[in-house]
Amino acid sequence: xxxxSFLFMALILAxxxxxxxxSGGGGKSGEESSGDGxxxxxxxxNELHEQFYQHMAERWxxxxxxxxxxxxxxxYPYDDMHNKLLVALQxxxxxxxxxxxxxxxxxxxxxxxxxxxxxxxxxxPELDNLVKSRLDIYAxxxxxxxxxxxxxxxxxxxxxxxxxxxxxxxxxxxxxxDFAAAGKKVLEATGKPMTxxxxxxxxxxxxxxxxxxxxxxxxxxxxxxxxxxDVVVKPLAFQQDLVKQGIAVPAPGGGHHAEEYYxxxxxxxxxxxxxxxxxxxxxTDYMPDLKGKIVIKPMPAxxxxxxxxxxxxxxxxxxxxTSKNQDLAKAFLAFAKLSRxxxxxxxxxxxxxxxxxxxxDAPELREPNKFTDYFGEDIFDVLLEVKDEIEGVIVNEQTxxxxxxxxxxxxxxxxxxxxxxxxxxxxxxxxxx
Numbered sequence: 490x491x492x493x494s495f496l497f498m499a500l501i502l503a504x505x506x507x508x509x510x511x512s513g514g515g516g517k518s519g520e521e522s523s524g525d526g527x528x529x530x531x532x533x534x535n536e537l538h539e540q541f542y543q544h545m546a547e548r549w550x551x552x553x554x555x556x557x558x559x560x561x562x563x564x565y566p567y568d569d570m571h572n573k574l575l576v577a578l579q580x581x582x583x584x585x586x587x588x589x590x591x592x593x594x595x596x597x598x599x600x601x602x603x604x605x606x607x608x609x610x611x612x613x614p615e616l617d618n619l620v621k622s623r624l625d626i627y628a629x630x631x632x633x634x635x636x637x638x639x640x641x642x643x644x645x646x647x648x649x650x651x652x653x654x655x656x657x658x659x660x661x662x663x664x665x666x667d668f669a670a671a672g673k674k675v676l677e678a679t680g681k682p683m684t685x686x687x688x689x690x691x692x693x694x695x696x697x698x699x700x701x702x703x704x705x706x707x708x709x710x711x712x713x714x715x716x717x718x719d720v721v722v723k724p725l726a727f728q729q730d731l732v733k734q735g736i737a738v739p740a741p742g743g744g745h746h747a748e749e750y751y752x753x754x755x756x757x758x759x760x761x762x763x764x765x766x767x768x769x770x771x772x773t774d775y776m777p778d779l780k781g782k783i784v785i786k787p788m789p790a791x792x793x794x795x796x797x798x799x800x801x802x803x804x805x806x807x808x809x810x811t812s813k814n815q816d817l818a819k820a821f822l823a824f825a826k827l828s829r830x831x832x833x834x835x836x837x838x839x840x841x842x843x844x845x846x847x848x849x850d851a852p853e854l855r856e857p858n859k860f861t862d863y864f865g866e867d868i869f870d871v872l873l874e875v876k877d878e879i880e881g882v883i884v885n886e887q888t889x890x891x892x893x894x895x896x897x898x899x900x901x902x903x904x905x906x907x908x909x910x911x912x913x914x915x916x917x918x919x920x921x922x
């Protein structure tokens with residue numbers, strides 16, 4: 490697995506990648522679970538997260554009648570919540586007991602001495618059952634400070650109807666070279682591109698970079714820009730070549746969360762897209778006409794036997810040092826996000842791929858719901874297949890300028906304007922340095 494280094498990271502503006510995965514806006518405040526018991530205040534930026542925790546509070550109270558809690562939840566807009574929480578922690582007053590902190594904001598809360606409670610005593614007993622890389626991204630100096638909702642494993646979604654028309658079996662696509670060859674067949678047989686690539690977001694490029702073996706991706710393991718390395722140049726050159734051949738097209742609307750893109754794909758516009766597991770909800774909610782046509786498979790590897798996935802996006806729930814009920818908050822957080830029961834509920838309630846890999850083959854994850862109705866009952870087979878191949882990413886203070894450069898310039902210049910990837914990346918790295 491790649492190492493995950495977290496230093497200070499400035500605000501990433503308009504990073505729709507992770508927001509699309511884990512944010513939901515909202516402006517609701519003061520929602521409380523019913524019943525008596527100790528009040529725990531919780532802040533989040535996602536109404537679905539709030540609903541999940543209220544649901545788990547009810548289950549907690551049923552199982553712990555002597556330690557009941559009343560969860561007082563506040564849902565704020567994304568930036569407002571993070572700014573408000575940071576100020577409260579810095580001032581030492583006004584912070585909640587628990588809060589959601591989105592991945593790209595997390596380094597702001599790890600500066601200096603974190604005003605967050607280390608969670609090692611609830612995390613370490615479960616490490617053998619968890620995808621550790623998804624905990625390392627919220628760690629500093631050997632302490633875990635946040636617990637995620639999901640793995641965010643990148644997979645590839647194939648439109649089997651289009652592949653069948655071209656005589657392509659998705660199980661025969663093992664490498665990206667196989668993918669390109671299959672794409673030629675699809676284009677010739679159907680007139681449709683094999684896939685789409687993003688111009689204004691990083692869901693297309695970052696998973697391909699991250700899945701390469703080794704400790705480096707957009708940055709080196711020690712946090713230096715790594716844009717001129719083959720790890721970055723190769724995927725961009727590969728995507729550019731797909732576009733030149735018509736095997737890929739830029740995503741309508743610029744990215745895979747645009748209204749134009751949803752309409753394009755819903756009409757059978759392309760034969761595949763690689764995105765994290767949580768993107769299933771975009772299919773069910775915005776591309777209803779593809780129900781029964783989409784199959785989920787591991788991403789192709791760069792070379793046979795190399796990793797076929799990478800973990801993307803995330804939100805870590807934290808406990809603040811100002812909380813007067815830290816032990817109870819930790820016990821509840823462990824119940825909600827680390828227990829077997831909690832991880833099964835994360836799938837049922839949110840449709841996320843749970844952190845506990847030992848539940849991926851649980852019968853509860855194969856019970857009928859809107860996802861099994863849409864994709865079939867074998868959704869988690871792909872996760873079981875790649876569970877030891879889910880590479881991580883390096884996120885630190887260099888991430889904002891790198892991400893901003895890709896979203897505003899690099900991807901357009903290479904994938905739309907056809908400029909030389911090496912030249913563009915050399916210029917970008919020089920500017921960042």
